[in-house]
Amino acid sequence: MRILFVNNDGGGFADYVEVAPGTTVEKFFCEKMPGRSASDFLLRVNRQPVARDQVLQEGDRVTATPVKIEGAHRAA
Amino acid sequence: MDTDHREMTRIAEMIHRQLRTHAAARLGQVVAAVQNLLGNLAQLGHLSRLLTICADREWNTAAGNVCDRIRQKLSELSYYSSHVEQTLQGGGRRGFSARDIMADLRQVEEEFDGFRYDRGQKALSVIVGPVQLEDVYLGEFEIRLLLASMGQAGRSSASYRVVAMDPNPAGCNEAVSHPHLSDERLCEGEASAPIRAALAEGRICDFFQVVNAVLTTYNAASPYVSLRDWNGRPCHDCGETMSESNSSTCTSCDNDVCDGCISFCRNCDESTCQECLECCSACGEKMCPSCKVECPECGEKLCRNCLEESKCSCLDESQPQPDEENDHDPVQSTPTPGGGADGEAAGGQTARTGGQEVPPARVEAA
Numbered sequence: 249m250r251i252l253f254v255n256n257d258g259g260g261f262a263d264y265v266e267v268a269p270g271t272t273v274e275k276f277f278c279e280k281m282p283g284r285s286a287s288d289f290l291l292r293v294n295r296q297p298v299a300r301d302q303v304l305q306e307g308d309r310v311t312a313t314p315v316k317i318e319g320a321h322r323a324a
Numbered sequence: 325m326d327t328d329h330r331e332m333t334r335i336a337e338m339i340h341r342q343l344r345t346h347a348a349a350r351l352g353q354v355v356a357a358v359q360n361l362l363g364n365l366a367q368l369g370h371l372s373r374l375l376t377i378c379a380d381r382e383w384n385t386a387a388g389n390v391c392d393r394i395r396q397k398l399s400e401l402s403y404y405s406s407h408v409e410q411t412l413q414g415g416g417r418r419g420f421s422a423r424d425i426m427a428d429l430r431q432v433e434e435e436f437d438g439f440r441y442d443r444g445q446k447a448l449s450v451i452v453g454p455v456q457l458e459d460v461y462l463g464e465f466e467i468r469l470l471l472a473s474m475g476q477a478g479r480s481s482a483s484y485r486v487v488a489m490d491p492n493p494a495g496c497n498e499a500v501s502h503p504h505l506s507d508e509r510l511c512e513g514e515a516s517a518p519i520r521a522a523l524a525e526g527r528i529c530d531f532f533q534v535v536n537a538v539l540t541t542y543n544a545a546s547p548y549v550s551l552r553d554w555n556g557r558p559c560h561d562c563g564e565t566m567s568e569s570n571s572s573t574c575t576s577c578d579n580d581v582c583d584g585c586i587s588f589c590r591n592c593d594e595s596t597c598q599e600c601l602e603c604c605s606a607c608g609e610k611m612c613p614s615c616k617v618e619c620p621e622c623g624e625k626l627c628r629n630c631l632e633e634s635k636c637s638c639l640d641e642s643q644p645q646p647d648e649e650n651d652h653d654p655v656q657s658t659p660t661p662g663g664g665a666d667g668e669a670a671g672g673q674t675a676r677t678g679g680q681e682v683p684p685a686r687v688e689a690a
Contacts, residue, residue, distance in 0.1 A: 260518025295431045313533045318543035319504030320513030
């Protein structure tokens, strides 16, 4: 099934991705953001905060925004 | 439909229109970049035909020249190719519908305080904070998104301002109200790409969340003013930030200077900054403006001690020197065209003899 994944980390892309039916939010996060901790992100499904074990549905919109982002004297 | 809903719809449609206009402009840039690349490819084709002719007729020297031009063209093609890629990054973004934007506005209203729309400035604002970083209270900030310049190509920082509501600026720079803010402009650092993407795609809530994440994070490696120096003041002499315990006040100019820039007058021992100190022309020691006096004879600047002890060089001139002193210095007996014993030395200037500077009184005595 296809969901919209908005990743506000790094390049900040938004695109449709394929996920297996029955995929939970936590599993999806681990697949897409390996090595990162879910507690460092604001995770939203369809603009709402969700439990980690919520199962994703076709057409869902998942947004991951880092809680902390480093600014800099000179913009990157 | 209530008034609030109408207003939201109006804002969402305006943002959507704005983004469509800019998206079309960006696509135009992509087309222009591709045309450039194609033009250069056509030139490469022409060079290939020339090389074929050279090879057929065994014009080896000419063939070498054509090969050089092909090499140059290849490096240009690499530039034009990467230019197309760059423009594609901006132009190939997916567009969100007015409905998506409307939902985003509702989300912003739910997640942030102080959500408001300023019709005059066409600015959408939220309030974040109060922000406190490492025990330094910075207060609340208003993130003001300027819809008219939203989604334009180039730097995203032109599309918004971050305004301190209850400013606690750095002691050494009033314009810095946050370690990563200067003159209401955020230095985005790692947030640069996600902010640009969110604005180009009309993801308003993501934009506010990312800016909020920067405001609530301190990057000690690259601040405008480090939090360690936040409450310090600038040294009047060198400009470095100094804390209260590392600063002194110059007794002459009353300016605050750091430990590295403060000194003292060798006459009166008062704390004086380097800018206020001058050297006594007689003893060479540093003196403060209060201890600086002028010689009543020649106007030379001296310290009080040297004046009281009559150490000014002009006073030496008026007193004849013992002859035996000159006997040991044969150089002084040879006046030169540049300065000699012709009266110029009597004006208190040093005279140059044989490449060495000699006090005028000595030359005169010679």
